[in-house]
Structures are given as structure tokens and as C-alpha cells.
Amino acid sequence: MVKSEGALALSILSPVAALGRFMLGLLASLGRIALFAAEVVSHMLRPPFYPREFLHALMQIGWFSLPVVGMTALFTGGALALQIYAGGQRFSAEAVVPAIVAIGMARELGPVLGGLMVAARVASSIAAELGTMKVTEQIDALVTLSTNPLKYLAVPRVLAATLAVPVLVAVGDSIGIMGGWLVGVQRLDFNSAAYIKNTVDFLEMWDVTSGLLKGAAFGFLVALMGCYHGMNSGRGAQGVGKATKSAVVSASVLIFAANYLLTELFFS
Amino acid sequence: MIELSGVHKTFGANQVLCGVDLTIAKGTSMVIIGGSGTGKSVLLKCILGLVTPDQGRITLDGQDVTTGDRDAFLARFGMLFQGGALFDSLRIWENVAFRLMRGALKRPKAEARELAIEKLRRVGLGPHVADQFPAELSGGMQKRVSLARAIAAEPEIIFFDEPTTGLDPIMSGVINDLIREIVTEMGATAMTITHDMSSVRAIADNVAMLHGGKVRWTGPVTEMDATTDPYVQQFIHGRAEGPIESLR
Numbered sequence: 059m060v061k062s063e064g065a066l067a068l069s070i071l072s073p074v075a076a077l078g079r080f081m082l083g084l085l086a087s088l089g090r091i092a093l094f095a096a097e098v099v100s101h102m103l104r105p106p107f108y109p110r111e112f113l114h115a116l117m118q119i120g121w122f123s124l125p126v127v128g129m130t131a132l133f134t135g136g137a138l139a140l141q142i143y144a145g146g147q148r149f150s151a152e153a154v155v156p157a158i159v160a161i162g163m164a165r166e167l168g169p170v171l172g173g174l175m176v177a178a179r180v181a182s183s184i185a186a187e188l189g190t191m192k193v194t195e196q197i198d199a200l201v202t203l204s205t206n207p208l209k210y211l212a213v214p215r216v217l218a219a220t221l222a223v224p225v226l227v228a229v230g231d232s233i234g235i236m237g238g239w240l241v242g243v244q245r246l247d248f249n250s251a252a253y254i255k256n257t258v259d260f261l262e263m264w265d266v267t268s269g270l271l272k273g274a275a276f277g278f279l280v281a282l283m284g285c286y287h288g289m290n291s292g293r294g295a296q297g298v299g300k301a302t303k304s305a306v307v308s309a310s311v312l313i314f315a316a317n318y319l320l321t322e323l324f325f326s
Numbered sequence: 327m328i329e330l331s332g333v334h335k336t337f338g339a340n341q342v343l344c345g346v347d348l349t350i351a352k353g354t355s356m357v358i359i360g361g362s363g364t365g366k367s368v369l370l371k372c373i374l375g376l377v378t379p380d381q382g383r384i385t386l387d388g389q390d391v392t393t394g395d396r397d398a399f400l401a402r403f404g405m406l407f408q409g410g411a412l413f414d415s416l417r418i419w420e421n422v423a424f425r426l427m428r429g430a431l432k433r434p435k436a437e438a439r440e441l442a443i444e445k446l447r448r449v450g451l452g453p454h455v456a457d458q459f460p461a462e463l464s465g466g467m468q469k470r471v472s473l474a475r476a477i478a479a480e481p482e483i484i485f486f487d488e489p490t491t492g493l494d495p496i497m498s499g500v501i502n503d504l505i506r507e508i509v510t511e512m513g514a515t516a517m518t519i520t521h522d523m524s525s526v527r528a529i530a531d532n533v534a535m536l537h538g539g540k541v542r543w544t545g546p547v548t549e550m551d552a553t554t555d556p557y558v559q560q561f562i563h564g565r566a567e568g569p570i571e572s573l574r
């Protein structure tokens with residue numbers, strides 16, 4: 059009787075225990091990630107530097123992400139204009155469309171959606187590449203060739219992403235606002251010149267720069283997650299698959315969390 | 327001189343090394359033999375610090391390998407990995423010349439390329455492979471490129487993890503001669519892992535057999551055939567019956 063009660067108590071408690079284990083695991087990996095980040099940043103400031111790897115990463119992360127970020131922004135800007143028009147109509151405030159599209163794109167949607175698209179594209183490819191290097195002993199080989207893998211592999215990618223994503227966000231903002239304008243003029247009968255004037259008058263510098271700063275933070279997080287999970291990949295193809303998945307998931311979640319924190323910091 | 331004493335390494339529940347003692351004198355060629363999965367590759371990685379031993383001491387010229395300047399330490403080594411471990415984003419010659427294009431040994435690009443092509447020739451590969459990527463080569467060719475990379479900077483200590491597996495008999499002979507040459511002419515210290523008994527005889531000054539996480543037998547290659555150790559005898563003659571159990 060006593061025994062079965064004990065077993066019952068255990069079975070009731072086991073979800074709690076599982077939750078506890080999960081939380082402990084989460085905290086431990088957050089700690090490891092923070093240490094990894096600190097190490098990457100400290101290596102950024104010390105030679106040797108690898109300009110060739112940096113330029114290559116800049117191409118891969120920046121230039122080749124332009125189409126997907128541009129498309130995302132274009133359609134989001136258009137949809138935003140339609141929604142705000144429909145919402146604004148309820149209290150005859152259709153005229154706010156240009157202002158809200160601009161502010162929404164620059165402050166929130168440009169950086170967050172741009173960051174997420176880059177997470178999908180870049181965190182996954184970095185994690186898969188470095189994970190494969192890890193399981194085929196290429197990272198060990200780097201060490202034996204007197205090259206610090208963190209410096210040679212992680213630093214160029216993290217630096218490139220931190221610099222490239224703000225530029226992508228800037229391009230995304232412009233295309234998004236243009237998408238809003240296109241829908242505004244074509245579908246909602248706004249006057250083109252008035253729409254543009256309204257946007258320019260309303261948008262403040264800080265709306266744009268805050269978004270670019272967010273972009274830099276998101277770029278840093280995306281590449282960091284790709285490198286961290288790739289370099290700590292498990293063994294075999296399964297290990298690489300898991301590393302890739304973890305990189306994308308953790309990069310996306312961290313983008314949302316960082317976005318909230320930065321919004322608090324910038325605007326409250 | 328490399329000295330290992332009481333080196334232990336466990337992965338989870340898998341006890342791989344349990345007390346390895348071994349001495350490799352400067353300028354000699356040591357060949358490690360032993361069954362698959364006995365921890366030969368792990369042993370080399372322990373010396374290089376790629377795997378941290380749980381216990382034990384490894385010294386190079388009397389100095390503990392875990393202390394001192396790691397860059398200077400690694401600069402003395404070359405390593406051929408069992409799987410090749412070529413960088414697949416770099417061309418063949420850039421792989422071979424990796425060490426010559428950055429760090430302390432940095433030299434002009436044209437000169438590094440020249441040297442890489444020369445090393446490729448020594449492992450039996452023509453200059454036409456220089457501009458290809460590793461994925462475009464066969465397994466045995468990749469192995470030889472990797473060997474060329476290990477010896478490119480002419481290190482004083484070189485580890486070869488199965489240098490001749492996957493090569494045809496003639497190429498194996500060429501590689502055995504090359505390793506022997508590197509030791510006798512350049513005075514390098516070599517540690518080679520191999521399963522091929524003809525390679526053992528061609529390369530080794532000394533042989534060590536790893537079994538059950540320990541060095542079962544070690545001695546000059548000339549004494550290997552005469553030893554009465556049943557483990558060594560079974561291994562070098564490739565018998566299914568003997569003290570080394572094989573699951574069937």
C-alpha cells in the first residue's frame with residue numbers, strides 16, 4: 059500500500075521532475091552559449107584576422123539573402139497597408155496607412171522578419187557546414203594546423219552577419235514601405251505624392267536606426283547560434299541534422315526574446 | 327622524445343584506454359598495431375590534445391603537453407587523419423599549403439603553391455589535381471592529399487593514422503617508402519597506425535601493440551616475429567583462433 063502510494067506520488071511528480079530537468083538543461087546551455095559568445099567577441103579583437111573568410115561570409119550571408127528578405131518585406135508591406143486601411147476605416151482614419159506602414163516596417167517587421175528569414179537561411183547553413191566539418195574531423199585538422207577554429211570559422215561569420223543584417227534590414231524597410239505604397243496607390247486610391255510625403259514627414263530617424271540596431275543584434279545571434287550548434291554537433295549525419303534544427307529554433311526564439319528586450323530598452 | 331605514462335580515457339561507459347605507457351625516441355618510427363576499436367586513433371588525439379585524457383601524463387621532450395605554448399607545440403606536429411579531414415571548401419593545393427599561407431610559416435602565394443605541388447608529386451599526384459576540390463577526388467587520392475598536407479610544413483613529429491588503407495599495393499609501397507624516407511632523411515619522429523603487416527615491416531623501427539586499453543607488447547620490429555606473446559602472434563598472422571576474441 060505504502061509502496062504503491064509512493065509510486066503514485068512519483069508518477070504525479072515525474073512531470074515536475076521532467077520540467078525541472080528541462081529548466082536546468084536550459085540554464086546550463088544558456089551559460090555555455092554566453093561563454094561561447096564572450097569568447098567569439100574576444101577573438102574578434104585579437105589577430106590573426108581572416109579577411110578572405112570574412113568576405114566570403116559577407117557574400118553568403120548578405121548578398122545572397124537579399125532576394126528572400128526583399129520578397130518577405132514586399133509582401134508584408136502590402137498586406138500591412140491592406141490591414142491598416144481596413145482597420146482604420148472603422149473609425150474613418152484611413153489616412154494613417156502611410157505612417158503606420160512606415161513605422162511598423164522600420165521598427166518591428168523589417169528587423170524581425172528579416173532576422174527570421176536570415177535565421178532560416180543562414181543559421182541552418184552555418185550549422186550544417188560546421189557540423190559536417192566537426193564530424194569529418196576537419197575542425198580537429200584545423201587545430202593541428204595551428205589554426206584556432208573559433209577564430210577561423212566562427213569569428214568571420216558572426217562579424218559578417220552582424221554587419222550584413224542591418225543592411226538587409228535597411229533594404230527590407232525600403233522595399234516594405236514601397237510595397238505599402240504600391241498597394242496604397244494601386245488598390246486603395248491614395249494619391250502617390252501624398253502617400254510619399256506623408257511617409258517622409260512622419261518617419262523619424264530613430265524609427266529607422268532602432269530597427270537597424272535590432273538587425274545587428276539579430277544577425278549576431280543568428281550566426282552565433284549557427285556556429286555554436288555546428289561546432290558542438292553530435293556524431294554522424296544524425297548529429298548534424300540535430301545541430302541544424304537546434305540552430306534554427308534557438309536563433310528564432312532568441313530573435314523574438316531579444317526583440318522584446320530591445321523594444322523595452324528603446325521605446326519604454 | 328614522447329613519453330606516455332598511465333594514460334586513461336573513457337567515453338561514457340566505454341573504457342578505451344586504461345593505463346597506456348609508451349616511449350617514442352626522437353628520430354624513430356613507431357608503429358601502433360591493434361584490433362579495430364582498441365583506441366589507437368584516440369591515443370594519437372590524446373597526444374595532440376584533441377582528446378583530453380582522464381588520467382595520466384604525456385610529455386614531449388620532458389615537458390607536459392598540457393602546459394606551455396600550445397601554438398608552438400602544435401607547430402612541431404603534422405597529422406594525417408584516418409578519414410583524411412580535407413577542407414572541402416578549399417582547393418587541393420590550398421589544403422596542402424594551408425600551414426604555409428598563414429601564421430608563422432606564411433610565405434608568398436606562388437611559393438606556397440609551388441611547394442604544395444612538389445609535396446603532391448611526392449605522394450604520387452600530378453599537378454593537374456592542384457586546382458580541383460577534395461570532393462572531386464577518389465578516396466585513396468584524398469588520403470594522399472591529406473598525407474601531403476601533413477608533411478607540407480616539414481614538421482619534426484608526424485602522426486599517420488592508417489596512411490595506406492584504401493590504396494592499391496603499388497601506391498602503398500610508394501607511401502611506405504615516403505614515410506621511411508621522412509624519418510631517415512629528415513630525421514623526423516613518426517607514429518603510424520596501420521593494419522597492414524607489410525607496412526609495419528617497411529615503416530617501423532619499433533612496434534607497439536595496443537590491446538585491452540594497454541600496450542600489450544612493444545619492442546623493435548626485428549623482434550616482433552620472434553616474440554612468444556600469443557596476442558602479437560595471433561595478430562601478425564591474422565589467425566581467427568587465439569587469445570584475442572572475435573565475436574561471430
Ligand SMILES: Nc1ncnc2c1ncn2[C@@H]1O[C@H](COP(=O)(O)OP(=O)(O)OP(=O)(O)O)[C@@H](O)[C@H]1O
Binds near residue numbers: 368
Ligand atoms: N569522440 C568520441 N566519442 C565517443 N566515443 C569515441 C570517440 N572517439 C572514439 N570513441 C570510441 O573509442 C573507441 C576507440 O576508437 P578509435 O577510433 O581510437 O579506434 P581505433 O583503434 O582507431 O580503430 P580503427 O582501427 O577501426 O580505426 C571506439 O569504441 C570508439 O567508439
Ligand SMILES: [Mg+2]
Binds near residue numbers: 366367368408487
Ligand atoms: Mg582509428
